[in-house]
Amino acid sequence: MPESTSDRAVLTARSIPHMILSDGSTSSMTGPPPPMPHYLTAEGRAIKRFAVEGNAILTGGAGTLALVNARALLEHGLSGLALFDLDPSHSGTEIESLKADFPHAAIHTVKVDVTNAEQLTTSSQLVARQLGSVDILICFAGVVGCTHAVDMSAAEWKRTLDINTTGAFLSAQAVARQMIAQGTGGSILFTASISAHRTNYPQPQAAYNASKAALISLKSSLAAEWAVHGIRVNSLSPGYMDTILNEGDGIEEARRTWAERNPMGRMGVPEELTGIVVLLASGAGSYVNGADFVVDGGQCCF
Template sequence: MDRSELTSRLLPEMTLGSAQAKLNKPLPLPANLSPAERAAARFRISGVAVVTGGTGDLGSVACEALLEHGLDTLLVWDLQGPASTRKIETLRSKFPSARIEFSNIDVTDDAQVTKASQEALEMVGGIDVLLTFAGVVSCDHAKDMPAKEWRRTFDINTTGSFLCAKAVANVMVKSGNGGSIVHVASISAHRVNFPQPQVAYNASKAAVLAMTKSLAAEWAVHGIRVNSISPGYMDTILNEGDGLQAARTIWNERNPNGRIGSPEELCGAVILLASSAGRYINGADIIIDGGQTLF
């Protein structure tokens, strides 16, 4: 478009949800349940969930939590490897009544992601929940960072999350049942990390926060809620090793709780946002860091 034509262009406009729309109405619990049954029903996860990066340290714990809360069908999208195979086998042995499928998916490949989403629609009738745990960490001094590394970090963390959300949202719209999308941002989206320099990671996760809010506004009309969690430093393989001991000491000293988190400590927020208990939560981010970002 020539610059002189800009004044005559038409902007696309989003449509907001209606209070009368079925998918946006409150969903009261059945009145004939006992208190214990009401408590269980409030946080029950049913239907089909897709978890990207679902065989990683954080994603696999989230998968287990979904299954513990009643999930019928789990679709894990991750890169194939010996560790991913072992984790899927473990989940299947723990939850024999659930359907658990693994797909070797590169989240940065639009065609792969779209195909996997359409196959889910044909195979199991749709998708109800999406968790985007697939991601990478990048630690480099900004003045030395290759452009290739900057683009790789954004391509996986931000673009990959968007491509999965877009493909799954289209399936949710086709099935007509709405759903919940939970992105994984980070405390790195909220403030600068110390002592490690990681500008690409921080910026990519800040972009995930902005994307989450935009999608929440656009897709509420379809009964799709989009939220995010922002984990702090977690006790995973990424934060292990003698070379990270000095950094771990600093992280712990700057945390009011004096420690980094356990992956299990993310599950409460994940279940809240994925279940009907979080039905009126949309466009929100939950920081789970033991107070790390207070200072």
């Protein structure tokens, strides 16, 4: 349909919002961290450098990757933890183990659908009231499917992007609004994938690859926009991890291919992601913003 003169006039007369960047002063939300207390010993400085302070929300919180990293965050001092999941009960034993091992930490489970913006907002506010603040968000919620692109339904494509990409954005948006209201800043971490960096072989998974590549771009956009509020946004790109998602006789041949194409000759174990997660959640990552960390044993070398 031809563009009308009035439509064109409106278009050419528009103005666009501009990002506001921090000036980095000591009074800003991005000022340099205070120096280490002089009274600390070398051991004390080492502990404080990677101390995780405050409270965290983990989406996909009943999954293997979330639970392993939740434990690492608690080991480094996390005070409160909220595990968001569609069905937290399917990892009830593991969650009770966390509560038993860290009796001084407040650990909650919340039934949340990450594609539901209203649920995310309400749940984030609830967690802030229960724990006192929300300081860290790590998005583990995600789905993967292997379907030839010519056979993929529109519904499968949309579901994959709705959960992996839109779900991560809505989670970040809800938590960022809470962090801004608190005036405390914080750290947000997306779980992308090596699939965001190159096409996996042998499995066809165009929707998954696209959903994770979008997270890399989203991470950079939010890191630029939200730094002024003291919010750092980064992403983690794991390689093939040895979890239940990659088990079973049906994918034995694929597992062999993945190992043969990796310089280290194997998949990773979930604990090998915890170092980056602790880094980004702690004071040690205070100047890391808009970065993506590939943890894949060298798979992306090829």
